[in-house]
Amino acid sequence: MRSLKSKMVKVTVKPQNVSVNVSKGTLLIEAIRKAIPWFPSPCGGLGICGKCGVKIIKGELSKPTSNEKLLNTIHEGLRLACQAAVFDDTIVEIPYREPVAFPTISTIEIKVPVKPWIFWRTFETSKYPKPFDKLVLEEVGARYLSYAAAKELANVKLNSKVTTVAYGEIVYRVDTYHFEPLGLAVDIGTTKIAGYLIDLSTGTTLNEGFTLNPQLKYGDDIVSRMTIALMDKRKLYDMRNVTLKSIEDLAKKLALEVKKPVANITAASIVGNTVMHHILLGLDLSDIAFAPYIPKESSPIIEYGSNLGFKILKRTMVYIAPVISGYVGGDAVATLLTIHYLNPKPPSLIIDVGTNAEISLFLEDRIVVASAPAGPAIEGHVTSGSKGVQGAIYDVEAEKVGNNIKFNVKVLGETEPSGISGSGAVSIVSELLRIGAITVTGKLKTGDYDEKGVKYVKIVDSEKPIVFTQIDIREIQKAKSAIQTTWQLMLEDEGLSEKDLESVFIAGSFGSYLKPIHARRIGLIPKVNLDKVFIIGNAAGAGAKLMLVNNEARRKGEEIAFKAEHRVYASTERFKKLWIKNLNFRTV
Amino acid sequence: MRSLKSKMVKVTVKPQNVSVNVSKGTLLIEAIRKAIPWFPSPCGGLGICGKCGVKIIKGELSKPTSNEKLLNTIHEGLRLACQAAVFDDTIVEIPYREPVAFPTISTIEIKVPVKPWIFWRTFETSKYPKPFDKLVLEEVGARYLSYAAAKELANVKLNSKVTTVAYGEIVYRVDTYHFEPLGLAVDIGTTKIAGYLIDLSTGTTLNEGFTLNPQLKYGDDIVSRMTIALMDKRKLYDMRNVTLKSIEDLAKKLALEVKKPVANITAASIVGNTVMHHILLGLDLSDIAFAPYIPKESSPIIEYGSNLGFKILKRTMVYIAPVISGYVGGDAVATLLTIHYLNPKPPSLIIDVGTNAEISLFLEDRIVVASAPAGPAIEGHVTSGSKGVQGAIYDVEAEKVGNNIKFNVKVLGETEPSGISGSGAVSIVSELLRIGAITVTGKLKTGDYDEKGVKYVKIVDSEKPIVFTQIDIREIQKAKSAIQTTWQLMLEDEGLSEKDLESVFIAGSFGSYLKPIHARRIGLIPKVNLDKVFIIGNAAGAGAKLMLVNNEARRKGEEIAFKAEHRVYASTERFKKLWIKNLNFRTV
Ligand code: FES
Ligand code: FES
Incomplete structure (x- = not known):
């Protein structure tokens, strides 16, 4: 009995007050799941979503992991159940949380103050005499009405609840009920479109989910889609239209699942790689299909949903993030913005793994970006x-x-x-x-x-x-070599070696499931201590959220897009030479 | 010979160097016309347009009239040919002017510095590498693109001329040629729609003209149109659509006449009485058709032309002036704005004569407005x-x-x-x-x-x-009594008598042809010296121009609309009693 007992510990979960016995060293999340089977792990226990945080009332646990430090849950008095192992009889308490849907495209959570770029107020006309338009402007300190808002005023009556929303000096919508505006952050990926439904008052993510990119019917990869769109402009417009519709369908689903009206979405931010960005806007792709791959348009766009072609989101103010180059898009800007808020010690390397991997280097006052043609095996x-x-x-x-x-x-x-x-x-x-x-x-x-x-x-x-x-091994070798070569050249150009790196971030939904030890072993990431490696999930989604809930973050993202120094290595002789050498694995 | 000669004087007109003999006391304009038959008098010699100003090189003329003082042409070294009579051999010089179309709906000219609320720059891409969107933003110091501007960027090529136009932080149009933006000021009257084509760089009126209001097919007067629109909403929308089209046709005509592309119109200001305002916007008229006549919407609107339903002017940023009440519209705001820039000594009275006359009183820090139901005889x-x-x-x-x-x-x-x-x-x-x-x-x-x-x-x-x-005399009596009663009550409420008035302004295109002596004799205007009476023509048009060319003027107009105190007299017992008394003419 004694020896068995010493190997087992008792974990009690509050407020449910259920106890279970597990062996020493068990992850807390596994213990809790035995007691409370529905206990969530939105990111699948990767330590990136921060949603499995629990309060430790009694017991000694394993030391906080690097992700726990990054997410700073310790300072909130929480341990991440998916990161901490139990070694003692333990009592934990699950804090109250809004219900969350099934895990999909989780992101690291960055906490910034809520400072939206839209302003709203709710009030009741019963307290006021007519005319209502003056109230609507006064409440939000605006000067002008949009035409849509002017028409919506017709619905306002005496003794009526009103919500008024302004962008800058213009009130652009007026509703005759009270609500807290919702925001929609969207990351249009080549394969998936990820959406995040945000409570704009608190900055909380109410729901998140994804849908397959409907452009898949024109091919899995970006190149086939570009080819089709270039041959037939109508196909480009069809891609644009199905994308608009998919975003709206996703918005509807996300809102429905948490029982909120989709009409409450009053602001949206959209990020995407440069091809997705151009397709969404219906911009001609010829300039980004061929060297030197200059986007037709790389600046941020602010526009009424209706003017962009949205129907369900027609009354939403839509922000489309800037892109950096033909191969470094708004998703990369959003990722860099996320990294900026993680405030890493320079120099730090960010690798967003994908067919077209984006590699960025955060320096003291500069950011250098490049893309690596990794290919689809990765x-x-x-x-x-x-x-x-x-x-x-x-x-x-x-x-x-x-x-x-x-x-x-x-x-x-x-x-x-x-x-x-x-x-x-x-x-x-x-x-x-x-x-x-x-x-x-x-x-x-x-x-x-x-x-x-x-x-x-x-x-x-x-x-x-x-x-x-x-053949698969060869393909992975080519991919890792493209990525490795890119960051090696980048470091070389800055006079740095991989030992100088303070941290390495692995971003992208692919990256979420990648174990740093494997990435390091094959040479995908530099040889740094594993405690310097952080898996940050779909950081582009996190960045899109930041752009949505905080105006300064939006500005910061624009600044990053503007000042990021774009390097082109892929087609150079230097790259080719080193790439051949890097096909080999590194001797460990 | 001697006696004849002493009655005649010689007038020489430069730069043409043509001389004519006219009798002493002849108006200068008549003398000039004998020499130069095409010499313009856009306002018909009423002394309000200031377009007949000439330089006096030699000769003694009659004293400056009150309108000359008002227009301040003296300080520019000019006399108004339609106001000055010759008594001596005279040499005048006609200054160079842009050609002006046939007289229509002239307004008093107010000179304000040009400070538009849109910003533009022209540049050439030859000097720059791509991408062009950054240049387009940088040139005008903007941050965002509208979707339309983003699409227009596709047309920009290397070695291309570009004009970029921003409203606030948003670039909303990009053109691939160089031009100085034009502005369109519009005054939608019940009978006429007046348009003024403005060079936004200089504030100069390039052309002006009017078209009959196409709503006339639904009745001459506002009440029949309101009735029709209330009975059948489709009629309201038809009125709206024909009005949009008439404005565009007028814009096209005005631009064509001075050989400018109508597409160069990048900003527009629209003023109109409250019914015209509501019809233009397609707003339900029930609230302004019945007491207490509260507008559905009274605040200024800023909107892309496309969103308002314009086709030719779809790329124009349109400003729609605020209204004050159901009976005091954006045209009245524009008139008050014009008066503000004339800077009259308070107290001053403004009478805009019409079926529904607007009476305003400029006080030290306040403006009081009321409408007088004059009826159509006037x-x-x-x-x-x-x-x-x-x-x-x-x-x-x-x-x-x-x-x-x-x-x-x-x-x-x-x-x-x-x-x-x-x-x-x-x-x-x-x-x-x-x-x-x-x-x-x-x-x-x-x-x-x-x-x-x-x-x-x-x-x-x-x-x-x-x-x-x-019967006609009776109708004029009723009309003048309504107007007279309104300003009398207004003065009474402020503790003023008509002798206290520093000036009386008669506005409106009707007013342009009204002789102050007649207006005063029948009691339409107070008993003040005629040198305190100023005919200012279609001051609403002048105000619409001010709103267009100067952002501070636009703000000032909004302030006036906001702070103007609206008095309702027409339905009170006081009004009825005094109205009956005022049917009589005043003993001179
Ligand atoms: S499940 Fe633990 S951090 Fe996401
Ligand atoms: S013609 Fe003399 S001022 Fe107009």
Whole structure:
């Protein structure tokens, strides 16, 4: 009894007052889940959403992780359940939270004061005589009405509730009920459109979710979509229209799920890569399709939803974030804005992993950005690749069993594995390296040959086996080399070495599931201590939220877009030479 | 020879160097016209447009008139040819002027510095590398693009001329040629829509003109139009649409006449009475059709032309002036703004004569406004009334010839008299009073009876004689009583008497042709010295121009609209009592 007891600890969860016994060293979140099965982990326990914070009433836990420090939950008296392990009898309390929908495209939470760029007031006309238009202006300190607002005034009656909303000196909407305006932050990705529904009074994220980018019908990758749009302008306009509609459908869904009227969305911020930005605006793509890849338009846009072509969001004031270059878009600006608020010690490196990876270097007073042509393998376009979220293998552990390799796989969602995601592919290569199953040049030492003579290892053995081939390894080598080469040249140009880096941030929804140890092992990120590496999730979404809730953040984002120094490496001789060298893995 | 010579003087006109002989006391304009037949008098020699100013090189002329003092042409070294009479051999020089179209709806010219509320720059992209959007913002110090501007950027190429225009922090249009923006000031009257085409760089009026209000198809007067619109909303929208189109057609005509592209109109200001304002915006008229006549919307509106429903002017930033009340509209605000810039010594009275006359009192720090229900007679709706401009008798001189009265008539345009205008009607009543042909109660002492037994005098004896009847006299009595009663009550409420007035301004296109002596004789205006009476023409148009060319003036107009104290007299017992008394003429 004694020995068993000493290995087990009791965890009591309040306010439900349920106790469970778990072994020492168990993650707190697993203990809590035994007691309270619905306990949320929106980011899947990655330590980036901060939503699993609990109050420790009694008990000694593992030391705070780097992400806990980053999120600063400690100062709020909270530990992240997904980060802390129990070693003692423990009592925790779950703080009250607004209900949250199923995890999707979580972002790191940046806390900034709420300083929106729209102003609103609610009042009642019963207290006032007519005319109402003067009240509507006075309440928000505005001077002018938009035509829409002037027409909406017709609905205002005596003894009527009124909400008035202004942008600058212009009242642009008037509603005859009281509400706290909602905001919608949108990140248009090539594959997914992520949306965040924000309470503009508090800055709280009420709901978040994503929808597949409807442009997928014109091709998975950006290049095919650009080609189609360039050949037929009507296709460009169709892409624009379906995107507008998808954003609205997503807005409707997000609002419905938390039982708020979608009409309460009075402001929106939209970020996206430069191609998504141009498609949304219906701008001709020829300049960004061909060198020197200059955007038709890179400045921030502020416009009534109606003028942009929105229907449901026609009364929403829409802010479209600036882009930096043809390959560094508004999503990168939003990511850099997020990093700015994390206030990292310079120099810091930010890698947003994707087909087109964005690499940024935060220096004392400057920001340098470049894009790396990584190719689609890094996003899961491998032989047994999985695009979808459910069933994707996002992480593996490999073990030599005789001449074979046994893989323990981690899968997204409560389902059977159906394919390999980008982070899964990186972890496979990393694990194969670790156990010595591939050489430093990437040659697979073990495995079978398929009918085409391509060597492969079996990751999951089922009716339709999930495999990883020599070609897949090569593709990952090319991708990691493009990324590695880019940050190496960038550091070189600034007279820095990777040892000088104070922190390395891995951004992007792909990055969320990537284990820093694997990224470092294959050479995707520099050789720094793992406590300097931070996974920050869809930081572009976090940046879009910042742009929405705080006017200074919006301005800061514009400043970043304006002053960021854009470097072009990809087509240079220097790049090519180093890229070939970097195809090899680094000797650990 | 000697005696003849002493009665004649020689007038030489430079730079043409043509000399003519005229008799002493001839108006300078008549002398000049003998030499230079095309010499303009846009306001018809009323001394309000200031466009007939000439430089006196030699010669002694009559003393400056009050209007000359008001227009301050003396300080520019100019005399108004329509105001000054010659008594000596004279040499004058005509200063160079932009060509002006045929006289229409002239206004007093107020000189304010040009401080537009839009900002623009022209530049050439040849000097710069791409991207152009940053240049477009930088040139005008703006931060954001409108969606329209973002799309227009697609047309900008290297080595391209660009004009960029911003409102506040937003660039709202980008053109690929160089131009100096034009402005359009519009005064929507019940009968006419007046337009002024302005060079926004200099504030100069390049052209002016009017078009009949297309709403006339729904009735001459405001009440019939309101009734129709209230019965059938589609009629309201039709009125709105035809008005938008008329404004655009007028803009096109004005621009064409001076060979400027209508597309260069980048800003517009629109003033109008409250019903015109509501119809333009398509706002429900029920609140202004019935007591207490509260406008649905009275605040200034700023909006893209496209959003207001304009097509030709879709890229124009449109400012719609505020209104004060159901009966005191944006035209009155514009008139008060004009008066503000004339800087009259308080207390001063402003009478804008019309079916619904607006009476305002400028006090030390306050402005009091009221409307007087004068009725249509004062605008020429009399038995032989003339609505049109050409052929209207606008002034008469009466002379007793035995038992008959002989009328010398002045007619608008070079044509036969075809009817009597409002000012003509007032002058007829005034002259009949002067020669003792009507009593102080308005009874016609002489004349014939028509088939219905109504007494009348013949003004012009032709195939279709032009007559003035006892009923017409009664209608003029009612109108002048409504106006007189209103300013009397207004003065009384402020503890003032008419002797205290420092000046009296007569505004409105009707007022332009009204002789102050007649207005004073019948009691339409207070008994003040005639040198305190100023005819200022369509001052609403002048105010609309001020709102367009000077941002401070725009703000001032808004302040006036906001602080003007609106008095309601028309339906009070006090008003009714005094109105009955005031039907009588004042004993001179
Ligand atoms: S679940 Fe723990 S931080 Fe997201
Ligand atoms: S013609 Fe003399 S001022 Fe107008």
